[in-house]
Amino acid sequence: MTVAPNQPCADETLETGRGLRERLRSTLPPPGPIRILQTNTLISAIGYGLYTSGSALFFVKAADLSQSQVGLGFSLAGIVGAFISVRIGRLADRWGPRETALCFAVLLSLLMVAAVFVRDLWEFLPVIVCIGVAETAGNVAWGALIGHLVPKEDRVRLMARNRVLVNIGFSVGVLFAGVAIGLNTRLAYACLVLGMAVAAMLTAVLSLRLPRVPPSTAHGGSKRSGGISYDVPYIALSAVSSMTLIGNTILTVGLPLWVVTQTSLPIQLAAWMILGNTAIVILLQVKVSKGSDTVPGARRMQRRAFIVLAAACACAPLVHDLGPVPGAVVLLIVVALLTMGELWGESANWSFRFNFLDPRAQGAYSGMYILGNSIPTVTAPALVTFVTARFVPGGWFILAGVFMVGLLLNGPVIAWAERTRAASGTTAAELENQGVEALQEA
Numbered sequence: 376m377t378v379a380p381n382q383p384c385a386d387e388t389l390e391t392g393r394g395l396r397e398r399l400r401s402t403l404p405p406p407g408p409i410r411i412l413q414t415n416t417l418i419s420a421i422g423y424g425l426y427t428s429g430s431a432l433f434f435v436k437a438a439d440l441s442q443s444q445v446g447l448g449f450s451l452a453g454i455v456g457a458f459i460s461v462r463i464g465r466l467a468d469r470w471g472p473r474e475t476a477l478c479f480a481v482l483l484s485l486l487m488v489a490a491v492f493v494r495d496l497w498e499f500l501p502v503i504v505c506i507g508v509a510e511t512a513g514n515v516a517w518g519a520l521i522g523h524l525v526p527k528e529d530r531v532r533l534m535a536r537n538r539v540l541v542n543i544g545f546s547v548g549v550l551f552a553g554v555a556i557g558l559n560t561r562l563a564y565a566c567l568v569l570g571m572a573v574a575a576m577l578t579a580v581l582s583l584r585l586p587r588v589p590p591s592t593a594h595g596g597s598k599r600s601g602g603i604s605y606d607v608p609y610i611a612l613s614a615v616s617s618m619t620l621i622g623n624t625i626l627t628v629g630l631p632l633w634v635v636t637q638t639s640l641p642i643q644l645a646a647w648m649i650l651g652n653t654a655i656v657i658l659l660q661v662k663v664s665k666g667s668d669t670v671p672g673a674r675r676m677q678r679r680a681f682i683v684l685a686a687a688c689a690c691a692p693l694v695h696d697l698g699p700v701p702g703a704v705v706l707l708i709v710v711a712l713l714t715m716g717e718l719w720g721e722s723a724n725w726s727f728r729f730n731f732l733d734p735r736a737q738g739a740y741s742g743m744y745i746l747g748n749s750i751p752t753v754t755a756p757a758l759v760t761f762v763t764a765r766f767v768p769g770g771w772f773i774l775a776g777v778f779m780v781g782l783l784l785n786g787p788v789i790a791w792a793e794r795t796r797a798a799s800g801t802t803a804a805e806l807e808n809q810g811v812e813a814l815q816e817a
Contacts, residue, residue: 422574424548429567452507457749464742476516480579487572518741613747619720673726680720687712688775692768
């Protein structure tokens with residue numbers, strides 16, 4: 376039998392195709408809860424990129440609201456969401472985090488549709504506040520799901536991968552939003568808001584494929600207020616850890632404004648440096664997070680984060696008096712330092728979040744961590760913009776001092792959280808085993 380001359384080439388092509396498919400499969404998580412959680416993360420990030428890029432413009436142009444009114448609504452939504460985060464967490468423990476995530480995803484989708492029909496301030500405020508509550512509830516339930524469904528040793532790595540997916544999805548959403556903004560029509564802006572509605576509904580549908588987590592009645596802490604238990608050392612740990620997130624605000628708000636208003640650098644650098652940050656996070660976040668899954672490793676990583684963030688702020692004033700070329704070089708160094716602070720800080724943040732919680736009350740602790748996170752994140756925009764505009768260039772040294780305060784608080788707050796867990800009489804490992812056993816019995 377004569378073999379066709381092109382037969383070996385065809386076989387090689389098939390082998391190459393199989394090899395590529397195998398490599399692709401190896402990069403994906405195995406089928407199951409982790410793959411669903413990561414798929415939801417990517418979908419949500421795309422929707423969020425669409426929504427955040429065009430929502431403010433939509434409300435200003437289509438609902439005839441002023442910029443200050445829109446800003447007030449967004450701030451109020453964030454404050455209310457943070458204020459009730461622990462109560463939502465307790466709700467997630469009683470209902471189950473999957474059911475909570477599903478219900479609030481559906482609610483968020485409906486609220487996004489309602490937002491398209493907003494016409495004045497008194498329609499806008501209740502809708503935007505409810506959107507903030509639904510977003511917070513989704514984040515709380517999502518954190519509880521990870522705590523229940525992902526093994527302890529895999530959680531930090533999963534969060535690192537999720538952060539990569541968030542950056543990819545957000546970039547895709549922003550790219551499409553740019554097209555809609557270029558059209559500059561009411562319909563185009565409305566499509567951005569509706570895109571978030573579609574993304575939320577898709578995550579709700581996919582959440583049905585996650586295993587059900589049994590409800591829990593365990594208390595979420597020791598200090599009680601209004602029937603809700605609070606773990607004060609845990610909230611303090613969250614607040615100190617999330618001080619590194621101020622670096623994100625500096626990169627996305629403070630530094631671009633500084634480049635545009637106080638330097639002779641090309642204004643395009645204000646956008647390019649954010650793209651560079653996104654690319655570095657996508658490439659390095661998983662690799663950098665290695666070693667942060669233990670408390671000692673996370674403590675060291677958080678210290679490094681505070682040090683490089685303080686160094687970035689100390690270098691930023693130099694750009695003010697330098698020419699375009701040396702100024703651009705210093706700016707690149709500042710962006711690199713801020714990005715490394717972000718990578719190290721986020722890795723430590725995730726580790727503390729999961730290493731110090733009570734596995735029997737994942738929802739409550741997820742809510743408490745979001746409550747602690749909200750303290751620096753809510754105040755950061757006002758702090759960064761005020762000090763860098765009011766004190767030129769000394770405001771940057773004030774920000775460097777804020778990170779040095781975080782460095783000084785790092786050890787004592789972690790030690791406080793460790794002492795309270797040791798004093799409870801039950802180790803974290805024992806609590807973890809109890810949570811796993813309850814899930815297996817269900």
